[in-house]
Amino acid sequence: xxxxIGSVIxxxxxxxxxxxxxxxxxxxxxxxxxxxxxxxxxYQGEGAPEFWGxxxxxxxxxxxxxxxxxxxxxxxxxxxxxxxxxxxxxxPLRIINNGHSxxxxxxxxxxxxxxxxxxELVQFHFHxxxxxxxxxxxxxxxxxxxxxxxxxEIAVVGVFMKKGKPNRIIQVLxxxxxxxxxxxxLVTGISVNASGLLPGDKDYYHYFGSLTTPPCTEGVNWSVxxxxxxxxxxxxxxxxxxxxxxxNRPVKPLNKRFVLESR
Ligand SMILES: [Zn+2]
Numbered sequence: 001x002x003x004x005i006g007s008v009i010x011x012x013x014x015x016x017x018x019x020x021x022x023x024x025x026x027x028x029x030x031x032x033x034x035x036x037x038x039x040x041x042x043y044q045g046e047g048a049p050e051f052w053g054x055x056x057x058x059x060x061x062x063x064x065x066x067x068x069x070x071x072x073x074x075x076x077x078x079x080x081x082x083x084x085x086x087x088x089x090x091x092p093l094r095i096i097n098n099g100h101s102x103x104x105x106x107x108x109x110x111x112x113x114x115x116x117x118x119x120e121l122v123q124f125h126f127h128x129x130x131x132x133x134x135x136x137x138x139x140x141x142x143x144x145x146x147x148x149x150x151x152x153e154i155a156v157v158g159v160f161m162k163k164g165k166p167n168r169i170i171q172v173l174x175x176x177x178x179x180x181x182x183x184x185x186l187v188t189g190i191s192v193n194a195s196g197l198l199p200g201d202k203d204y205y206h207y208f209g210s211l212t213t214p215p216c217t218e219g220v221n222w223s224v225x226x227x228x229x230x231x232x233x234x235x236x237x238x239x240x241x242x243x244x245x246x247x248n249r250p251v252k253p254l255n256k257r258f259v260l261e262s263r
Pocket of ligand 1: 125126127144212
């Protein structure tokens with residue numbers, strides 16, 4: 001009798017052990033209205049540029065800012081502007097598809113001087129079609145060379161790109177675009193120099209604006225070169241194919257700003 005009771009208890013204990021080890025039940029799904037779907041910024045749908053300012057508190061300037069970029073170069077003031085001096089060196093190729101653009105990171109040591117200030121080249125990336133327009137007209141693409149000075153202030157040099165001869169640097173870049181999004185490709189043995197993406201004539205439009213992507217930070221020193229560089233039709237198509245969507249923010253009002261134009 002005692003033994004039987006003992007074996008019953010043992011069985012119960014084992015049963016308890018077995019059921020105790022069952023994986024925890026999945027918690028019931030929250031009702032739909034309390035689940036707030038996080039919308040990531042982009043160029044179409046719920047994350048499109050017209051909604052950037054409401055996606056996150058830190059993106060507010062995208063909606064309320066009065067000095068936003070890009071802009072249309074329509075009314076400009078021709079004046080004598082100091083030439084932008086470019087001191088670009090080669091950099092080992094680090095390239096990423098961040099889902100918004102193809103971006104190349106630059107190692108320290110390359111810089112420009114503009115407005116008597118030195119800004120170090122941090123990265124460059126591309127948009128298609130162009131973000132800035134000239135009297136309402138788009139270029140095929142636009143390159144942004146993003147620089148920072150010691151105080152963290154940003155200066156961007158924009159370079160328009162148009163259909164023409166293939167560009168050698170672009171070919172090297174496009175040949176090394178990583179398959180995966182957000183995975184940087186450090187290409188051993190290949191260095192690039194962003195000087196190969198600049199036109200000969202470096203006259204430019206100059207104004208103060210913002211980053212053209214969230215958080216749309218203002219106080220950005222913009223210089224957009226007037227002369228476009230050439231890229232081939234195939235090179236343009238390759239970029240558009242990889243991005244799958246136009247990655248240009250529509251132009252913003254000039255408001256109380258002035259655009260200077262060097263001559
Ligand atoms: Zn950009």
